[in-house]
Amino acid sequence: MKTKVFKNKKLDFLELRYIENITQCEKMHLHEELTITALKEGSLNISFNDSFKILNPNEITIINSNIIHNATLNNKSVKDGYVLYIDNNYLESLNLGISLDYIFLQDDKNSFINLCEILLAEDVPLLEKEELFIEFCLSTFSLKEEIKQVEKNSLSRKIKNYLDENFLEDIILEDISKEFNITVVHLIRVFKKEFGLAIHSYIINKKVHKAKELLNSKLAIIEVALQSGFFDQSHLNRSFKRVFQLTPKEFQKNIFS
Template identity: 30%
Template sequence: MPDSLRAWHPPVPSVREVYRAAFDHAYPPHAHDGWAVMLVDDGAVSYDLGRASHIAAPGAVTILPPGISHDGRSAVDGTIYRKRVVSLDSEWLPERMAGLSVSRPTVRSVAAVSAAKRIHSALAEPGDLLAAEHWTLAVRQLILLHLGTGERRVEDAPLSRRVRSLLDERFTESFTIAEVATELGVHPSHLARSFSQTYGLAPHQYVLSRRVDLARRRLLEGAAPASAAAEAGFFDQAHLTRHFRRILGTTPRAFVSQ
């Protein structure tokens, strides 16, 4: 596998940069001013964080805190490793988490690994930035649980009803969970968790459901798929088709031709 590196900045709250790399580069000791969430897909990375040595390998999430020195190299000399990293603002986690994460940078939770992978899957599809934001918040909560500081249950039905009302008004528009949370005066993580507990699905899933319902009605009224996609708030017709098939098991064109 040849060396490769791709980096970009998606317009997702708290996310500074996403990059994917496949190489055997050895990083000298350095520090960042934000958090990093790393997945290793192939090979393994040996690194020193603070005064301890660790291995980042497939099947775990590695968290690197801001302001603390770390390095990195292939765990096997001459062997390429493949990794995916999401770089986040320093405020993504409370400041006190930096010290706790130094001794516990490896999160082996299946849920955390799955959520981290879903960030990258969402970013790979045009129009799914709201899903990427949701999974970033999910990873945040799972890391807090890993460090022993997260809340396992949140009950806030009144907030959830307010959120649903706002989503019902704006589901065809472009917005972020962070914007809704700011308007309601709560943290995005609290908003997402309370909504999910109350209604059984995440905010972005609720929005997609509403969009598919509207597109379906417009298709039955005779609208072309591209027009229905635009009216319902999808990025484009392909974005509509992907989620229409996932939810209803068929494509928009097949739906109206049966």
Template identity: 25%
Template sequence: MPREHEYVKFWQDATLSNLELLHATYVRHSFAPHTHEGYAIGVIEQGAEQFAYRRRQHVAPVGSIVFINPGEVHTGSAAAEHGWTYRMLYPSTGLLQQAVSDLTGRTRDIPFFTEPVVHDPDLGAEISLTHRALEEHASTLERESRMLWTLARLILRYADDHPRPRLFTKEHMGIQRVRSYLEENYAENISLDQLAAIASLSPFHLLRSFRDQVGLPPHAYQIQTRIRHAKALLGMGMSCVDIAITVGFADQSHFTRHFKRIVGVPPGLYGSIFHP
């Protein structure tokens, strides 16, 4: 499939807590290592996707379901000559917690999907049907009903509670200080020595520890933070030129390139879902 046959549609559903959705065919596009604040759940409709996740390389063939948990670093690229077509849902942690509450009558830790790729034709077809209903502007009742039912089945079949171990070492606390500093000063031109001083570590030790704990090197984490703020500014109607400067990129071309590598669509297309 030539590159010109790549197709991307990205939108939000306001009736479902501004749920983000993606329907795309990618051939040469490659996602940079990144994370999501919420979940990424989808079904492969054609071809195959490969992605690095949890220190392993995974392949999702046609018909398989993909699960990425919040805050976990992953990539994405074609695993087949003609690329891959998929439908993705990006539900917030709150949306899945609500599904759990409605399902069980109790709250629990946010669901954790243990397997990144599963083969479940029945549930995969249901994800596709739900996604199409959202894409084709079905009634509010149908969209809400399908989404809740689909999420409930996904949780019951594949999710588990995941109490994460808490680390309180000096090194861990130093990395958390660096992470907070990058979150608060994402638009600044920050040096490695600055971050090393904040963490009370050597520059090399900082790089190694930050990557181990966060999953990304500091510069990539800063770029991802910039992109997250850029998405919010696009929703407010700010121009791409102004956003590039505001969030700390050298120019619009650098901003556009990084945005597409992380989000999968150009910033102009992403902004159009808020301002058609």
């Protein structure tokens, strides 16, 4: 699998990944950033908690942060794919005047593919890349298609905030249930109903994203594994690949190559 990554500390609100031969990501997961995906050939089944969509070569899919989903091959000819991660706080700072809680497919991927190729090009100035990216955001996120508001649940959000602050600690369900004065059974049901993930799966997602952040600092991968709360490097490798379709070593190699 050939992979390229564009990431620059001056444009720390975005990250682009190109994969020559996309593989399946069957495990339900989420990303902390908004993601945009496009294919050059073949199609993917994008499944959510209660629905699914087919991503075809003439489309892009936009999935907001913390939306549970997976992706499976619709046929065996899926090739060349791009995944762009965008920080939601940055999008909000652009003052586009729309909600960012949505999932939709959009026709005509040409402008997105063009953006991806420019971002990956080594001979294009950073200023030009940034300007093209902002122009893409202004044109894309002004569209309002199939907007899906995310339900807000005060208890489940408080539980999520607690997990976000304590995911590196050695906590058990009883610790969390005592924090909110609820039973373990109620805790599991409330969280799963709102976010579509088991609590342990959500914590693994948090650890994987923490590891991805640490990989930018050229730390040894074993050190990244320990600092992001994994038992060892192999545990990190398995979890990281399920979410990002490449190993921590491949990710780090592409950043610093």
